[in-house]
Amino acid sequence: MRGERADRLYRAGVGLLAGAVPVALGAIAVFVLVDALPALRYMGLGFWTGTQWNLGNQYGGTTASQNGVVAAAGATFGILPYILGTLLTSAVALAVALPLGVGAALFLSEYAPPRLRLWLSSLVELLAGVPSVVYGLWGLAVVVPAVAGGIGPWLSAALGFIPFLRGPVGTGLGLLSAGLVLAVMVLPLIAATARDAMQQTPRALREGAVALGLTRWEAIAGVVLPTARPAIFGAAILALGRALGETMAVLMVSGGSINLLPTNLYGPVNTLAAVIASQLDAAFTDATHMALHALAGIALTLFVISLVVNGTARLIVRREGAA
Amino acid sequence: MSTMWTSAQLEAQERPAGGDAAKMAVRGLSVFFGGQRALEAIDLELPERQVTALIGPSGCGKTTLLRSLNRMTELVPHSRHEGDVLLDGRSIYGPGVDVVDLRRRVGMVFQRPNPFPMSILDNVTFGPRRHGVRNRRLLQEIAEESLRAAALWDEVKDKLHHSGMSLSGGQQQRLCIARALAVQPEVLLMDEPTSALDPISTGKIEDLIRQLAEDYTLVLVTHSLPQAGRVADRVAFLLQGSLVEVGAAQEIFTRPRDRRTEDYLTGRLG
Structure with a gap:
């Protein structure tokens, strides 16, 4: 009898703890949505399609009323450039980090001698623990000059026939630098997950491939990679989530553009997360509070993008798994 | 399927194949893992289109012997061998032998079914x-032929695009046999192919082994003496890395010449 009661109590306890997760998620969504509503009413759909971001006149005390809500005179909040900047920096990051990470994982799992594997693996995990502000500084000191003085001009010359890859390269602060810094930040996640998945390929599968007359590389490409594919895909999604939301490092190397749609791979951009951080100070001075509501609108947008990306990825993984 | 023939195979075809000719021959083979001797001076003939069963207690070296027939023992670090193994009279360990081609000619089926994580x-x-066939129609033909030969076609013909992992254990093992047959091997090595299967699936695999023996030279490692009795033409008994005796299955089971064979068969050994 006593055991049964303890069991019921225990079940209720862990149920409550597990329930905290959806409750927290729902609470965040509701609060951000409510906080964002005034800005969404003020701008309408223009909040997502507009390209102009202006907190309005903060000194005259003049206000403007629109759709029944009040904002500082001249205020307009269009976040399309930040949406594009977020998606593009993350896309560049993934495009660079995925092949690098899978390649590193292949070497670690299949080719590295055991001692080197151990040493390199711990280095990879160390990379994951570096604070993002350090990545930002490193980006400013190393990546930005490299993009401005080498990578950018070279890419522009070699692949300039693609309009988006054509110069001018400018200062180096911009999309490519942000993407590269993000790539290094998500690299350990992809490399470590892919390596673990590859090492878990059953020996029976490798032997089965070799016994069919495959060379080592063919066995890896034919059996090890397909086995690890779902895990690699999952890691890529986690990496994308991290890249979409990364704030500090991007803020430091993206060029912090405003009112400007990205026109090439090198120019300054801004991301949803970085704008929230960089505009927060100014927004607090807005007596109408509309600027804060607009930042909440950005947060809501980032939240929805993350949910959509994760949801889509899960759908794809499930379909892949069923095939 | 003519695109798959290699020059080595064509040469092999030109030689007259007598009924009792040895498809493979093991000559004084010893295998070492590190300092440990796993096989000691084995001499064994594997007649063409017959099933040779390797029996003996655990750790006697029967799996090592099987794996040395397609050089899978080489995958173990610090392994080496003395002696030789001949396929159609030619050394498989000789210089200039293409291991990839050897393993295509000498296929293998494993103890546990190991379908790849992809469709049937x-x-x-x-x-x-992997060996260069690109034509989709031809691949489809090869698949049907191999699945028929593995007695699996009727069960999977309507779900060829389902995952190989979705099949039952016995079906998975027949899929692995079909996979091995698809590269047109001449010899098929089977390492306890039914040890992970239920009796009904085991029966199907055993029927299949008898059918396959009409076209292929088979070598079967088994822990089940009744199984060896049901499917094998010849039986080789190994003990502690040495070949104790080899002969027609009937002979070995009814009139073993060596005392140790008799002890093993009657359950006093191993």
Whole structure:
């Protein structure tokens, strides 16, 4: 009898703890949505399609009323450039980090001698623990000059026939630098997950491939990679989530553009997360509070993008798994 | 399927194949893992289109012997061998032997079914695709032929695009046999192919082994003496890395010449 009661109590306890997760998620969504509503009413759909971001006149005390809500005179909040900047920096990051990470994982799992594997693996995990502000500084000191003085001009010359890859390269602060810094930040996640998945390929599968007359590389490409594919895909999604939301490092190397749609791979951009951080100070001075509501609108947008990306990825993984 | 023939195979075809000719021959073979001797001076003939069963207690070296027939023992670090193994009279360890081609000619089926994480069709065509067959129609034909030969076609013909992992254990093992047959091997090595299967699946695999013996030279490692009795033409008994005796299955089971064989068969050994 006593055991049964303890069991019921225990079940209720862990149920409550597990329930905290959806409750927290729902609470965040509701609060951000409510906080964002005034800005969404003020701008309408223009909040997502507009390209102009202006907190309005903060000194005259003049206000403007629109759709029944009040904002500082001249205020307009269009976040399309930040949406594009977020998606593009993350896309560049993934495009660079995925092949690098899978390649590193292949070497670690299949080719590295055991001692080197151990040493390199711990280095990879160390990379994951570096604070993002350090990545930002490193980006400013190393990546930005490299993009401005080498990578950018070279890419522009070699692949300039693609309009988006054509110069001018400018200062180096911009999309490519942000993407590269993000790539290094998500690299350990992809490399470590892919390596673990590859090492878990059953020996029976490798032997089965070799016994069919495959060379080592063919066995890896034919059996090890397909086995690890779902895990690699999952890691890529986690990496994308991290890249979409990364704030500090991007803020430091993206060029912090405003009112400007990205026109090439090198120019300054801004991301949803970085704008929230960089505009927060100014927004607090807005007596109408509309600027804060607009930042909440950005947060809501980032939240929805993350949910959509994760949801889509899960759908794809499930379909892949069923095939 | 003529695209898959290699020059080595064509040469092999030109030689007259007598009924009792040895397809493979093991000559004074010793295998070492590190300092440990796993096999000691084995001499064994594997007649063409017959099933040779390797029996003996655990750790006697029967799996090592099987794996040395397609050089899978080489995958173990610090392994080496003395002596030789002949396929159609030629050393498989000689200089200039293409291991990839050897393993295509001497196929293998493992103890546990090991289908690749892909569709049934892709599993069967995996080998041919890797060996350069690109034509989709041809691949489809190879798949059907191999699945028929493995007695699996009727069960999977309507779900060729389902995952190979979705099949039952016995079906998975027949899929692995089909996969091995798809590269047109001449010899098929089977390492306890039914040890992970239920009795009904085991029966199907055993029927299949008898059918396959009409076209292929088979070598079967088994822990089940009744199984060896049901499917084997010849039986080789190994003990502690040495070959104790080899002969027709009937002979070995009814009139073993060596005392140790008799002890093993009657359960006093191993």
